[in-house]
Amino acid sequence: MxxxxxxxxxxxxxxxxxxxxxxxxxxxxxxxxxxxxxxxHYFEELCEPPSGTLGNTTGKEGDAFSPEAEFWLHPCASCHPFLHPGLGGCPGEDLGTVTSPGKLSKSDGGDPRAGVTGLEGWEDGAVWPVCPGLLSLPFPLLDCKxxxxxxxxxxxxxxxxxxxxxxxxxxxxxxxxxxxxxxxxxxxxxxxxxxxxxxxxxxxxxxxxxxxxxxxxxxxxxxxxxxxxxxxxxxxxxxxxxxxxxxxxxxxxxxxxxxxxxxxxxxxxxxxxxxxxxxxxxxxxxxxxxxxxxxxxxxxxxxxxxxxxxxxxxxxxxxxxxxxxxxxxxxxxxxxxxxxxxLSSKDETSGPGQQQGPGSFWSYALSWRFAWHLVWLSVIQLWHYLFIGTLNSLLTNLAQGNMVLISTYTNAFAITQFFGVLCAPWNGLLMDRLKQKYQRDMRKTGFSDASVALFSAVPSLALTSLLCLGFALCASVPFLPLQYVTFVLQVISRSFLYGGNAAFLTIAFPSEHFGKLFGLVMALSAVVSLLQFPLFTLIKGPLQNDPFYVNMALLLVTLLTFVHPFLVYRECRARREAPCATA
The missing domain is CATH 1.20.1250.20 (MFS general substrate transporter like domains)
Incomplete structure (x- = not known):
């Protein structure tokens, strides 16, 4: 440079x-x-009135809400996990309480409806949590499925x-x-x-x-x-x-x-x-x-x-x-x-004077190297999509419906996702360092630069498969504290997956076809990722919310991802031994 x-x-x-x-x-x-x-209020017209009351439990003095209440708060209901099942959020420091069934008061003893207009018909049974930094008004509880x-x-x-x-x-x-x-x-x-x-x-x-x-x-x-x-x-x-x-x-x-x-x-x-x-x-x-x-x-x-x-x-x-x-x-x-x-493997193994430039797009798109890379990407990506799609259900089962725990683990998962930018470069750094090492060791044997670059991708591919396997094993164990480890492995595996995918395509195929090959592998893997919906339906339906058999099947399929780095390794070894064989 x-x-x-x-x-x-x-x-x-x-x-x-x-x-x-x-x-x-x-x-x-x-x-x-x-x-x-x-x-x-986007798409709020799709919400429907509830078919009945919230429950038959009678509220008592000091309760944060009465299950008999006909109205909950919106949009502040998510500010306290007990006000809206399935939603976690910030703690409510100043929370209005039910002083008697059908009555409520603010924590300072004042009338929560004082100075507020438009509450006609909402006087009885309204829940009034006051969240830090938010001004909240009561809205009818609606079914917004x-x-x-x-x-x-x-x-x-x-x-x-x-x-x-x-x-x-x-x-x-x-x-x-x-x-x-x-x-x-x-x-x-x-x-x-x-x-x-x-x-x-x-x-x-x-x-x-x-x-x-x-x-x-x-x-x-x-x-x-x-x-x-x-x-x-x-x-x-x-x-x-x-x-x-x-x-x-x-x-x-x-x-x-x-x-x-x-x-x-x-x-x-x-x-x-x-x-x-x-x-x-x-x-x-x-x-x-x-x-x-x-x-x-x-x-x-x-x-x-x-x-x-x-x-x-x-x-x-x-x-x-x-x-x-x-x-x-x-x-x-x-x-x-x-x-x-x-150079394609045919080019590198051909005799002197027979080397050719990069082949056509379809010659690479229909190659075994590309096909196994597609399998590698699709299987690991399916694991990630299915995990994210079923995470709330998984945490609900493991926490036995404890909304505080569900909220805590959900927030932990969201925070780990922000660290993808810090995790991803380690994969590329591994590939670059290995490439430099292999170049020093293999130039003496006549190993081409293209083959050295391809050989340096093998540990990255294998490590990504190993990370996915560890992530999948932890996600399959029904033990809640272990999910912190699952979250860490998930974000590292996901960062290695997509960064490694792009890096491998730039190494293994000509740059003039990179855009098309990158797009094709992502498009085909998107079709495979649609399997997450029938798998989710299978878990929720016939398997009665038990993902054990689906997880075991996917774990076996995950083992197929190790075939890809093995085949790339074998191809590189064959290239390395080719000059010796023709000597």
Whole structure:
């Protein structure tokens, strides 16, 4: 790396990290955003009046609520775990109490209805908790199952698009290069944030359009940023996994929006701010990113900004060519660089003079290497999706319905998810260090750089499978305190999974096909992840809420993921022994 280019490369790296951390994967903070949507009464028309009272237990003096009450508090009901089963939250320091059945008073002895209008007909049986920092009004207790299903459907659609749409977006990145892909990402992202900003209770159905667009824009941001690792040579895998970890941690953005909303900052103001940030995205696209792709290995004096892929010294010469000549020269140089780094196993084992450049996309997409990588990714991802989808049910069973414990463990799980950005780079660091070690040891035997890079991925693949196995074993043991270990293993395994997936694809296949292969493997794994719904139905139905048999079956399937690193290892050994065999 030329010293003069280092500041530009570092600026590209840091701004790309900020882009992934602040924008790319915000969808996975959906739980926090749903809370805000509910306080804004989105889809509240789907709620129905209850069919009966809350219960037949009589309230007594000093109770936090009376089960005979016909009204609970909204939106503050989640502020005390006893006020809304299934919801945990902050402790209620100043809680109104039931002084007698059908009566209530504030902790300071005053009338909770004093100075409040619009409470006609709500005088008797209302619950009045006062939560720190929140002004709360009583609302009728309603059955909002249909509302929850509507929000769940929006998230299901958006999360499916997060994986499935990586294939067409990857094709766009490969075919039309970086600038076009990023401008499309900015269009989708800005359209989504503006749509959310100006939705209301009457137009909440637009979330079905906005959230998938937000997801597609975010995944395009990630795809276009992953190539930045090519600028840093031996640290390439570390940077790729760092970006994937930042993508995971960006779920905190919606939590920040929720906290700002509680402090009086409107949802519209927050999303308008995200929309205005598109100016920064556009500036970064033209000033800190190339028009085309960042090649790997990086050619000498590579620069971008004026003209991608050429040094400033050669720019004047190149501009003297006709447009078609410049295009042919650019493509020829890129293909020469790629063919030196990426060779199929057939190319590397062929005789002298028979080496060829990178093959077609389908030759790699239909290879055994890609097929087993798909199995590896799909099985581990299915474990994570099923665990997240059934976590509340798991904690409810293990805590025997104790809402305080359920809330504590739910918060612990949410906090661990924020550390994905710290966990992911360790996987890339492992791959980069092993690659450097293997290069020193194997160059004496004639082992190619491409084979060394592939060999360095074997420990990472095996370690990710091992982490998933440990996470799955802990999740299958019905012991509540053990779930703290499960949460830690889950976030490490997930960070290793997605960072390792991107890093392996850049190592094992030519960079000219990276976008399409990355998109294809994510799209196919998204189809496999749909199995989580029938598995969840099986647990809740025939298995009567006992996940033991499903967990055991998935544990056996998890063992298949170890086949992938074994086959890659065997392929590398075969390449290493090939020169000896022909000697």
């Amino acid at each position: 030329v010293g003069q280019a280092l500041p530009l490369h570092v600026a590209t790296l840091l701004t790309g990290l900020l882009e992934c951390l602040g924008f790319a994967g915000v969808l996975f903070g959906w739980t926090s955003l749903v809370f805000v949507f509910k306080t804004e 249909a509302q929850d299903e509507r929000f769940s459907l929006i998230f299901t659609l958006a999360s499916f698009m997060n994986n499935f749409m990586t294939f067409p977006t990857g094709y766009i990145f490969d075919r039309f290069k970086t600038t076009v892909a990023r401008l499309l990402a900015i269009f989708f992202y800005t359209s989504a944030t503006l749509t959310i900003a100006f939705t209301s209770t009457d137009s909440a159905v637009l979330l079905f359009l906005a959230m998938p667009m937000l997801t597609v824009g975010g995944i395009l941001f990630l795809i276009t940023n992953l190539q930045i690792g090519n600028l840093f040579g031996k640290h390439r895998s570390t940077i790729i996994t760092l970006y994937n970890g930042a993508f995971d941690s960006s779920s905190a953005v919606f939590l920040i929006i929720k906290l700002l909303h509680e402090q009086g900052i409107s949802l519209r103001a927050s999303f308008i701010f995200l929309s205005v940030c598109s100016i920064w995205h556009v500036g970064r696209t033209f000033l800190l990113m190339p028009w085309g792709h960042i090649p790997y290995p990086l050619p000498p004096n590579y620069s971008y900004g004026l003209h991608p892929g050429f040094s400033s010294q050669s720019l004047a010469c190149v501009l003297g060519m006709a447009p078609q000549q410049r295009k042919r020269r650019t493509e020829q140089e890129n293909k020469e660089l790629q063919s030196k780094e990426f």
